[in-house]
Amino acid sequence: MSQWSQVQQLEIKFLEQVDQFYDDNFPMEIRHLLAQWIESQDWEAASNNEAMATILLQNLLIQVDDQLDKVSQEKNLLLIHNLKRTRKLLQGKYQGNPMHIAVIISNCLREERRILAAASMPVQVLNCISLICLHDFGTKSCLLIMKFTSVMCVHWELLKQFKNSNQHVVIRAECCSHSPRPVHDSFPMLQEVLSKIGRVIHEIDMLMSNMLTEELLDWKRRQQIACIGGPLHGGLDQLQNCFTLLAESLFQVRRQLEKLDELLTRLTYDGDPIPVQRPQLLEKVNFLLYNLFRNSFVVERQPCMPTHPQRPMVLKTLIQFTVKLRLLIKLPELNYQIRVKCNVLHSNRRFVLCGTHVKAMNMDESANGSLSVEFRHLQPKEMKSSAGSKGNEGPHMVTEELHSISFETQVCLYGLTINLETSSLPVVMISNVSQLPNAWASIIWYNLSTNDPQNLSFFNNPPAATLSQLLEVLSWQFSSYVGRGLNSEQLNMLAEKLMGKLEHLPGKSFTFWVWLEAILDLIKKHILPLWIDGYVMGFVSKEKERILLKDKTPGTFLLRFSESNLGGITFTWVDQLENGEVTFHSVEPYNKGRLAALPFADILRDYKVIMADNVPENPLKYLYPDIPKDKAFGKHYSCQPNEGWASFLYLTLWESSFKAKRQLEGFGERKKGTDHNASINWHLQEKCFMCLLCRQLHFTNRATVLEVTLEATTTFNRG
Secondary structure, eight states: OOHHHHHHTSOHHHHHHHHHTOSTTSOHHHHHHTHHHHHTSOHHHHTTOHHHHHHHHHHHHHHHHHHHHHHHHHTOHHHHHHHHHHHHHHHHHHTTOHHHHHHHHHHHHHHHHHHHHHHTSOHHHHHHHTTOOOTTOOHHHHHHHHHHHHHHHHHHHHHHHHHHHHHHHHHHHHHHTTOOSOOGGGHHHHHHHHHHHHHHHHHHHHIIIIIIHHHHHHHHHHHHHHHTTOSOOOOHHHHHHHHHHHHHHHHHHHHHHHHHHHHHHHOOOTTOSHHHHHHHHHHHHHHHHHHHHHHHEEEEEEEEOTTOTTSTTEEETTSOEEEEEEESSOOGGGTTTOEEEEEEEOSSSOEEEESOOEEEOBSSSSTTOOEEEEEEEEEEEEOBOTTSSBSOOOSSOGGGOEEEEEEEEEEEETTEEEEEEEEOSOEEEESSGGGHHHHHHHHHHHHHHOOOTTOTTGGGSOOOOOHHHHHHHHHHHHHHHHSOOOOHHHHHHHHHHHTSOSSSOTTOSSOHHHHHHHHHHHIIIIIHHHHHTTOOOBOOOHHHHHHHHTTSOTTEEEEEEOSSSTTOEEEEEEEEOTTSOEEEEEOOOBOHHHHTTSOHHHHHHHOEEEOTTSOEEOOOOEETTTEEHHHHHGGGOOSOOOHHHHGGGEEEGGGTTSOHHHHHHHHHHHTTTOOHHHHHTHHHHTTSHHHHHHHHHTOOOHHHHHHHHHHHHHHHHHO
């Protein structure tokens, strides 16, 4: 029987656990339809081997295509729609990073095996660990769950024995109240109970010190990586279950020790172990509870402006941001009883937080019922000095000055008062959105280089990062922000740039990070479908593109991002003269202003040039390496081409050296006295002059061209 068949036979409580880790990253439909094939592949090995992962991804897409063919014959419209959508999602999300899907599928299969194993456990052991689902945890966590199970089973046995011994001692005490003879036979029983309590306390201490704390640190590191675009992190719910069960166990042990104290009022004798050992055990339990609570107070979601969800920890003055905290010890007694206060730990400049900065933690607002609090309306405001100027000037630029937001609260429970403190990862405060790219670069550099959550002086002496680390982070920026990471060729081109000065690109006034941010914005807003499909090579130098195109069929073109214009994309095609000489033609980069007027796919479809024989022709035939243009971009065309206006997109290559203004003045003199219809047909009579004007002025919108044409016509007719 396949693993998936076994999973489907589980009880509903286990099926709910399975449902939690199947989502759009790897839909359950695919797991169900391809169960046997998926289980026969080595996904764990592929998660560390890019070549193997690439092959498996392609085979997975082929398997999905085969399923599509089957359901198409059955005319199951809903399943056909879902499979087509899923195939597009898988290809777009993982084509640039195939190892990521290998990791996801490997984790899913591992989780299924864990749940199947849990379902077959004895009931008494299962009761101890039923709340613990170590999703996304590593090998060390398997040891953690085994250790936790052992400790909890000992604890439950102790509870049972304690009840029996307590009852026995009370009975003996009542009997002794009528007899002067001491009850020394109770000594061994009480000593055994105290020894077992000590053992449970010791085991919990080891569990917290050696495993649970380490898992919490691992989660915090994964959160850092996820904040800068890395793989999504999980496991906080599972940590919460561990923290909560340990806290409940410690409170139970504490109550047992209090019960022992009550025995002293009923019966005591020489050599009684309770007065000697109980205070030491109670002190140790309280110490463990203090540490457990302090470690359980975490920032679940780092500070982030809702307007820039992919840029956490960059905050703009007087703009609202959100931050969420959680107490991993989820006890009903604490609901609405813990009030959290937040402040800014300042560096050189001083800030205050405007808005509601004190709120109570509760279990009602969170979707998963966790004990948490979310601040949604905080605004950082910079304080001015008494002289009227802003805060002290520091040694760093604004975008390298780190701050932190601190949170404090107090827990009062069962006679204990515990002060809790935690803080966010370092944030950068900016006053203008133009500072965001460089501020984000600082956040990337910090979280890539250190796992210290509070090193606000990091940029006094920032450590170097390896090129491989930085390239991986750059790929994360694209996979998280625009849904597709960078392949090895694109990363190699970026590596060449990174080997130069990062502060400013050669000969440019903008930094590498500003250039990269502009490209991400361009993709997100204007060419996202083309990027997802993998048709935008993007990162390739002018020299490299000529090497790639020189041996290709005339009309082969590629799309690349401009190195000189922020947020620009251009295309270059190869041509061949009659004498066999290879030539290359490029166009002025299209920026967001031009692309807002006309979709880029339509521009590629309608683009034409006037060749030497005055015949308009689209020179773009094949997308590199040899994909027919319409096959690549056909599904992205917005409408059928409008031939009536297509001539306004013609570019006369042999006229391109003339200035548009000079042509316009000369043309106006020749056209004085002509009628309106003759003026409208300038482009047919004067070698497509208006198209040259459009090129000089960067017009691509046909309506804009028409407006300019009519305006010029009116001017010349008046003349």
